[in-house]
Amino acid sequence: MGSEPQDPPELNFHEMELDDRLLKAIAKLGWLSPTLVQERAIPLLLEGKDVLLRARTGSGKTAAFSIPVIQKILNSKQTDAQQSIKALILAPSKELCTQICSAIVSLTVKCAREVRCVDLSADGEIQLYKPLLLEKPDIVVATPSKALAHLKANNMKLKSSLDVLVIDEADLVFSFGYEEEVKNLLNYMPSVYQSVLASATLSDDVQNLKKIVLRNPVILKLEEPELAPITQLEHYHVKAEENDKAAILYALLKLNLVRGKTIIFVRTVDRCYKLKLYLEQFKIPACVLNSELPAAVRCLAVSQFNKDVYQIIVASDEKALEEPEGESKDSKNASKKKKKKKLTSKRIKDKESGVSRGIDFQRVSNVINFDFPPDVSSYVHRAGRTARGNDQGQVLSFVSMRENPLLDEVEESLSKGYNMENVLKTYEFCLEQVEGFRYRSRDAWRAVTRIAVREARLKEIKQELLNCKKLKAFFDDNPQELLALRHDKALHTVKIQQHLSDVPEYIIPEALKQIKGIGNTTSTSNPLKRKRTRFSSSKSLKYKARQKNPLQNLNLKKLREDSKRQKVEET
Template identity: 55%
Template sequence: MDTDALADEEKTVQFHEMGLDDRILEAIAKQGWKEPTLIQEKAIPFVLEGKDVLARAKTGSGKTGAFVIPAIHKILEGKRTAVEQSVQVLILAPSRELCKQIKEHIAKLTMWCKREVRYIDVAPIAPIEAQRPLLVDKPDIVVGTPTRVLKHITAGNLTIKDSLKMLVIDEADLMFTFEYLGDIEAVFKHLPKIYQSFVTSATMSGNVKEYKKLALTKPVVLKLEEPPMPTATQLTHYVIKHETLDKAVMLFVLFRLNLIRGKTIVFVNTVDTGYKLRMFLSQFGIKACVLNSEMPVASRCHIVEQFNGGQYDIILASDELTLDDPSTRKNQPKKGKRKKDKESGVSRGIDFQFVSNVINFDFPRNTDSYIHRAGRTARGTNLGTVLSMVAVHEMVIYAQVEEKLKTLMPEMEGSVFKDFKFDMSQLEGFKYRAKDAWNRCTSIAILETRKKELKRELLQSEKLQTFFKDHPKDLQALRHDNPKHNLTPLKHLRDVPEYIMPQKLQRFSRFYKNKKDNQGTPKDRGTKAQKKYQKRKADPLKSMEFSGFKKKKT
């Protein structure tokens, strides 16, 4: 009896056992979701019962489906007795990229009921007047950032005072910071007195506990027993510590000698560093695309889509302070008046797929940022690695991160970080060409590159939108890893001479193997050289040999 009861408790409740609409079940089957994730299994029944839910869940746990699926089901049920069309669900998210992902989830789950369930994402940058006609039809689901939604409410484009039935706040630990708190409180003033809420958060921080009273009434709190980070068998943490470590040289060696395989995200702390790394790597024929908050939202989303589709292997992501801990941002000096998009996030929210490696070129500024960066890899059942390059001035925060990881991974014995075993003396042969390439990336060159990049991305994202809608294949062929800078390409830097190639790495380097195979065997090379010499000798202009005119035979 006890054994059977325990087996029933451990058995996962399937989607078809939740009483969902058949059209939703068909869409779920089309996506290949065999069974619900932990948060979907626990949260969907509570939402269907009409209860408020506060769930702690990390990115990649299936939390978007946990609130989208029951929301669609409730809309379909209400359509049977509805008299008029109205906005029933409002979904708030901190970044435009995350809003776009939520919209894509809704599109996939409503593929069999598009006529009944209408939705719109108001987060993209566009004039308020241009989006007014889309809201006149009163879509069932509205997705957007708090700032954008508030603008539409103030302009009279969006009315939810009497019709809203469900409010969703995603990534609440970010939303309840001073960046968004004012806008969220203003939005709450336009909500009805009675509505259902679903709030998700990666952490149960003090802000979430303090402000959950604004949106929740006697909520069901789901603190799912999911580790905030994958186990040591799934995710490996490497570190490179060296007093005289040149990070640029090390990154060049890792990519040029193919020591890192698979899709990789390289995190930096500033936009300038991202562009400088791209200019630096492009001189060696290593293609990469940048991703930062200054780029248009359409370009950012397109880069993520192509990266997930396998068109790019390397992304240089700027993990800035726009979505990090506000306390760390106050102490940072203000540099210039660059226009950045505060509704952009790279280290959190964006669903990067099948990422094999995360490289911290600049070590994160706090422990939470490290955890969110590491969460970009080792998703689901996939394996992943995190490689951090730690300079001397970053050792303090490195020690704090290590202490935090020990508490999150108690099964680890000893240090969580493994030393990346590499003979640093082997870098000497690469330094002279890497240093020259790095010094060519001056601040003026970076500024000019940024101007050209932004102009190109703005042209691609705004003026060509209508063209790409009519020609989707051309949009797929559009690439973001072609650098636009004024540096004269040095073709000799693309080759790695044999005399600087470490002998132990020659048999592992794909580049060296291809070069060796193209040269042929020693016997073949000798035969080719002999024939070439004989041909040159027969031609006096090429062999530089001239013995005079031959005498005519009498």
């Protein structure tokens, strides 16, 4: 039987009896005070209790279990100088393992010699990690399958040393197909150890995992919605069909109505590349998170996004299946569908990858659902990529006619979660005022054919082969193979038209021409006066003017008056 703790008094980090080196690392990270989940979980874990930790995405669960693990290791070092593996942290995806290991490294920056962490999730031969494990690091982070493989190979032993087992994103462990691995892992565990399950939901899978792993746990279920409060996270939707989606996205980005770092979610990996090639025609840089590429490549893409190398990342979540576009219910197309599904099923996706869950996308201002999520759960997890911690965020969803039932389900769920109506606001967008953008968008969207998408994916894979260090020696010994790879048949790339990168003044809506910071108001007649516009962080999808939505065909006279008044105030 589990128990639910009473509300403890508010605690700060320095009141939790943490080591000074750990407190200095926390201060260096700029954490002024613990989040709610950290405040409640850290004291319980330091007491040695088994804990089932349920808190919403972005609430600080990683630090909530990492800080007690590090503290317990530092405590044990005072009485036991023998080096051994004290903690095993399991996560369902390689990206999440990398993120957890990085967080632990940041928290142990002042005690790196005393507490060492190793990430075993990366691709590679099992024996390559044996030298690292022979040094017996204090913390091991891995996916269940990798941890089990190393245990079977006797690269590490936990029977006599393990103190803590942590399973992060526990609700995804079974859905990623790790049920048997987790059960087998328990055979290599000592008879007594502390267990922690961290999850964003309390699904049936979590309950099953709880019975297997936990013993008389404290159930820490924070009474808060799955997403950030409505004052921190705003939800919008706009009705748009396929061609209109592309035009609206182009207008929003080029007119700087969407500001800050943005994640764009689509259904499939093919759609990721289609959208990337589409945006490239307008010189809007974006990167793709492809689950078919190696984990190191995906982690690099996330890292570049977090370091502001890119402002836009295009992704599909782990629940998305590769399906052919343009499906219909006609019986004539049934056989074609089966053939296409067979072809797409041959693409091998990395089972240990995850996009909408677990990955720590930092300082994300906007999530755009270019393709509406398939269910409520996917919407929640996509929306959870923004408004993390105390940051503000917005979610904008494009909804086609056939997706209206899904929209109703999401709206009903959000209304219950927030205990209020009209949570999902309508984002008014007058397409007639951006007809110039629509005209350009139509041709650019058609230009991205399936052949162009396929060749773009092949080009990226070839580039990764060339960049792969493991193949460098092979190519040095076989230069002809390298030559053949580099000079393969010409790729069918989308033709880039240089003039599309500019937004001439004549296609900008009249209501926006006088607003400072809206659009790249360049004129093709005078290229010397072109100004480079930058993305700037914003707390809203709406630009910061007095009118909520400049493209709404209402009260344009008042908008112009406000603009003139703003100019007078500035002078």
